[in-house]
Amino acid sequence: MPETATVEKIAINVKVNGKPYSRQVEPRMLLVEFLREACDLTGTHVGCDTTYCGACTVLMNGLAVKSCTMFAVQADGSEITTVEGLEKDGKLHPIQQAFGDSYGLQCGYCTPGLLLSTHQLLSENPEPSEKEIRKAIAGNTCRCTGYMNVFKAIRQAGRNMKGA
Amino acid sequence: MYPRSFHYHRAGSLKEAVSMLGQLGEGAKFLAGGQSLIPLLKLRFANPEHLVDLNFISGTSFIKEDSGALHFGAMTRHAEIEHSALARMIPVLHDCAAGIADVQVRNRGTIGGSLAEADPSGDWANALITLDTTVHCLGPNGTRAIHLEDFIKDAYTTALAHDELVTEVEVKIPPQGSGGAYLAFKRSAPVYPSASAAVQLTMAGDVCRDAAIALGCVGLTAIRATEAETALRGKSLNDKTIATAAETARAAADPQSDMRGSAEYKRQLVVALVKRAIQIAVRRARGEQIEGAHLYA
Numbered sequence: 001m002p003e004t005a006t007v008e009k010i011a012i013n014v015k016v017n018g019k020p021y022s023r024q025v026e027p028r029m030l031l032v033e034f035l036r037e038a039c040d041l042t043g044t045h046v047g048c049d050t051t052y053c054g055a056c057t058v059l060m061n062g063l064a065v066k067s068c069t070m071f072a073v074q075a076d077g078s079e080i081t082t083v084e085g086l087e088k089d090g091k092l093h094p095i096q097q098a099f100g101d102s103y104g105l106q107c108g109y110c111t112p113g114l115l116l117s118t119h120q121l122l123s124e125n126p127e128p129s130e131k132e133i134r135k136a137i138a139g140n141t142c143r144c145t146g147y148m149n150v151f152k153a154i155r156q157a158g159r160n161m162k163g164a
Numbered sequence: 165m166y167p168r169s170f171h172y173h174r175a176g177s178l179k180e181a182v183s184m185l186g187q188l189g190e191g192a193k194f195l196a197g198g199q200s201l202i203p204l205l206k207l208r209f210a211n212p213e214h215l216v217d218l219n220f221i222s223g224t225s226f227i228k229e230d231s232g233a234l235h236f237g238a239m240t241r242h243a244e245i246e247h248s249a250l251a252r253m254i255p256v257l258h259d260c261a262a263g264i265a266d267v268q269v270r271n272r273g274t275i276g277g278s279l280a281e282a283d284p285s286g287d288w289a290n291a292l293i294t295l296d297t298t299v300h301c302l303g304p305n306g307t308r309a310i311h312l313e314d315f316i317k318d319a320y321t322t323a324l325a326h327d328e329l330v331t332e333v334e335v336k337i338p339p340q341g342s343g344g345a346y347l348a349f350k351r352s353a354p355v356y357p358s359a360s361a362a363v364q365l366t367m368a369g370d371v372c373r374d375a376a377i378a379l380g381c382v383g384l385t386a387i388r389a390t391e392a393e394t395a396l397r398g399k400s401l402n403d404k405t406i407a408t409a410a411e412t413a414r415a416a417a418d419p420q421s422d423m424r425g426s427a428e429y430k431r432q433l434v435v436a437l438v439k440r441a442i443q444i445a446v447r448r449a450r451g452e453q454i455e456g457a458h459l460y461a
Contacts, residue, residue, distance in 0.1 A: 007169070008169075008171060008172075010172060016185055027169075027171065027172035027215070028166050028167045028168070028169055028170060028205075029166075030166070030206075033166075049165050049206070050203060050206075051199065051202075051203050051269065051354065052355075054266070054268060054355045058269055060271075062272040063243070064267050064268045064271060065268050065271055066268045066271055066272075068197060068203045068206075069198060069199060069203065069268075069269075069272070070202070070272065071172070071202070073172055073174075073217070074217065074219055085217075095287070096433075106376070111452075117267060117268070120267065121267075134444075135267075136267055137355030138266045138352075138354070139265065139266025139267050139269065139353055139354055140265070140266075140267045
């Protein structure tokens with residue numbers, strides 16, 4: 001058995017959903033494992049774990065990234081938003097509300113990632129065309145193939161956010 | 165999936181990164197955007213003892229125009245190039261940047277990292293090889309400027325020494341009357357293209373004065389389709405001459421059969437991509453604004 005005392009750990013400070021987390025992490029710890037295991041935020045899912053499916057998508061300083069393809073040490077000093085950070089004061093985020101209302105999910109496994117990719121899209125472009133939506137969520141795979149309702153939900157979310 | 169354990173080092177400057185790599189020796193690697201390297205580490209295809217992270221160095225991400233060229237800092241993310249009005253001055257750059265993988269990968273992946281990785285299926289090397297591109301590098305003995313053709317040596321192999329890195333990519337702005345396009349065909353967004361084609365034409369009216377055509381993902385490096393270029397030069401371009409040139413590109417491709425398609429299928433794809441890219445390049449050379457984009461199955 002290797003001695004755990006020899007494992008190198010690095011101190012990092014990451015703000016997740018507005019809350020500061022100071023942790024000692026192994027350099028090889030992936031951001032998604034940091035969120036799930038060190039911060040106990042299990043809303044971010046591990047899907048393919050090969051930079052394909054986008055289930056692990058979170059926002060880093062407002063931009064969508066695949067948290068299985070970054071090390072936690074690289075998020076040092078940054079602000080991360082996960083699906084848990086979308087709801088405010090017990091009220092769903094307009095994107096979450098729209099996904100619920102438009103039935104933009106089936107099994108729900110890809111949903112946290114889709115919500116955050118949608119977040120980047122609508123922050124930049126509140127009224128996306130179908131082509132723009134397609135491009136924005138091309139890195140998020142839905143294995144139930146419920147894409148048509150996802151499209152509906154994203155358009156609805158854009159309207160919700162404009163009205164909000 | 166966890167990579168093998170490694171020691172992590174954060175460089176404060178490019179110079180420091182170079183000296184760190186020199187001191188740490190052969191077992192050390194630079195970490196740029198990580199969108200190729202981290203998957204390789206997770207699969208344990210690469211097992212470096214040390215990683216020197218370039219992401220915390222300021223001033224390495226920029227896009228500027230200077231003396232007839234566009235200059236990109238090595239750590240400029242694909243997404244920054246995609247959204248840059250300046251980069252649209254050379255449409256091939258926008259075509260390429262906007263279609264690499266997906267939004268998430270484009271937010272992290274860098275132009276310098278892509279060139280230094282020299283993946284045969286990567287987009288940047290193929291798109292840039294049809295333009296006058298210089299790769300600026302920094303090593304222990306100072307800076308070097310290497311023309312892209314001399315920079316890419318082989319699959320995953322560049323002219324970079326172990327402790328040398330890319331600092332900047334310089335692309336000459338093509339002259340008036342020049343137009344280009346980069347098209348890649350992918351089965352879905354996050355995957356590497358099955359094949360890609362880059363075209364840059366200099367036109368005088370309907371006559372093609374000069375042509376550069378490169379094929380991607382169908383060889384160990386980007387392949388210049390020189391006979392197809394010859395088939396265009398000096399010709400008046402119409403449906404027939406374009407179709408003939410595109411057909412000539414078929415023989416230049418040297419694809420492997422794999423999960424993205426058979427060799428024969430990829431050759432057919434190359435012909436179609438070259439044809440479409442020439443058609444877009446001709447219209448852009450006339451000053452038309454045409455959206456070129458990666459194509460999906």
